[in-house]
Amino acid sequence: MPEGHSVHRIARQFDRNIVGHPVAASSPQGRFAEGASLLDGRTPREVRAVGKQMFLAFDDDLWLRVHLGMYGAWDFAGDILVDPTIASANGRMGQTAQRGTDLDRPVFDDAGENSLSSIGAPRRARVHVRMSEQTTGLGDDGHQWPPPIVGQVRLRLITDAVCADLRGPTACAIQTGEEMAATVAKLGPDPLVDDLQDGEERFTSVVRRKRTAIGLLLMDQAVVSGIGNVYRAEMLFRARLNPYTPGRDVAEETVRGLWRDWAQLLAVGVETGQMMTMDGLGPDEYRKAMAHRDDRHWVYHRAGLPCRVCGTEIAVEEAAGRKLYWCPRCQT
Incomplete structure (x- = not known):
């Protein structure tokens, strides 16, 4: 999607x-x-x-x-007419998606995600x-x-x-x-539309009242706008958060961290046209990740493969009719 x-x-x-x-x-x-x-x-x-x-x-x-x-x-x-603020359009994706990575050649995704x-x-x-x-x-x-x-x-x-x-x-x-x-009034906050602080307060307030699992709340467009299956899995892993934790049981600072992470990842996705969710990559690793989806995610679409952090087999389960990828060890 x-x-x-x-x-x-x-x-x-x-x-x-x-x-x-x-x-x-x-x-x-x-x-x-x-x-x-x-x-x-x-x-x-x-x-x-x-x-x-x-x-x-x-x-x-x-x-x-x-x-x-x-x-x-x-x-x-x-x-x-190419929008100069979108990095993939002018071939300067590295400088915007991962600060400090200097790439002098454009990177093209093998699946056309940044078309x-x-x-x-x-x-x-x-x-x-x-x-x-x-x-x-x-x-x-x-x-x-x-x-x-x-x-x-x-x-x-x-x-x-x-x-x-x-x-x-x-x-x-x-x-x-x-x-x-x-x-629009029925939609949750969007980091590129709403004031970031106001959006954080709205998101945090709603999540902290819910018994619903955080893995489902992130996909609820009335709670927060724009997050789909890929970003959901990746954000939960980046927060080392069990997807089945009820929203009200997630620490407030963790909930606020999810909002801030979404704001960062969304901005990178708009600039590059790709759902880049891995940080700290060197130039060669970054170029490889930007060109191939399999190299740019922590857990998404990696069922049965070892976790990039702990080596545990990545699990895939059904959650509200969508596949949920997560690491049972890192996200306990």
């Missing part, structure tokens, strides 16, 4: 390439035809990301709400990023513009230079400003 860092990266992509430009909107799949007709010809005015949801504002108090869910992704094509052309659920990019013409027909690079529709495209937004295709979302809906505000 796309986690919070991906949605914030998508929002930055929209802010730089879509906001302020009139769009032609359509629903090639047909499942969002009515909503697309309301957006067609309008100009996006603002974009917001909160946790795993993105909101795109249009005039007349219309908002497009998109929740990618398990399988959703946005595919981009055209003359995409500029497809952001969301991991998949092969279906469209190309650079095109030389914004007219129907073939550009100088031989690619068709607009790009051909491939697969089940729920919503297509096209400006004079960029095409954004939405596939496989859990939610794609039109809301009024009031409805959008109500949706």
Whole structure:
């Protein structure tokens, strides 16, 4: 499932390439035809990301709400302007993701997690990023513009230079400003949206009142926004916290530490496009980790392998229908 860092990266992509430009909107799949007709010809005015949801504002108090869910992704094509604040986009990932690591060459993830052309659920990019013409027909690079529709495209937004295709979302809906505000009000704090101190207080207060296991609370978007299965497992390990501990039994300083760790990891994920959760790596180790998911996590997807710290076999169990990875020794 796309986690919070991906949605914030998508929002930055929209802010730089879509906001302020009139769009032609359509629903090639047909499942969002009515909503697309309301957006067609309008100009996006603002974009917001909160946790795993993105909101795109249009005039007349219309908002497009998109929740990618398990399988959703946005595919981009055209003359995409790169956001210089996103490290993977300009090939300077090491300096931002791990301070003091000086890498002079870009690192590309083997699974496309930091792709500029497809952001969301991991998949092969279906469209190309650079095109030389914004007219129907073939550009100088031989690619068709607009790009051909491939697969089940729920919503297509096209400006004079960029095409954004939405596939496989859990939610794609039109809301009024009031409805959008109500949706956001139900979400837990997001470190990139809320004041960090206020968010820490909200998160700590809620967790410390709950009998629910901390491993489930971290995945509850009403408790904290943006954390998915990968970040959940990694944050619990980094805190050396048993995932089955009731929230109210977790020490207050540990709960506050989880919030601060989430703020740090989320910022790194937005900058690099990758869920890098290991610290203290040298340049060679860091480059290897950024290129291969198996080398960038402590416990996630390592069931049966030895813990990187104590050597104990990493366990995997079912928790609310999702796989939970943890070290039974380090996280006692």
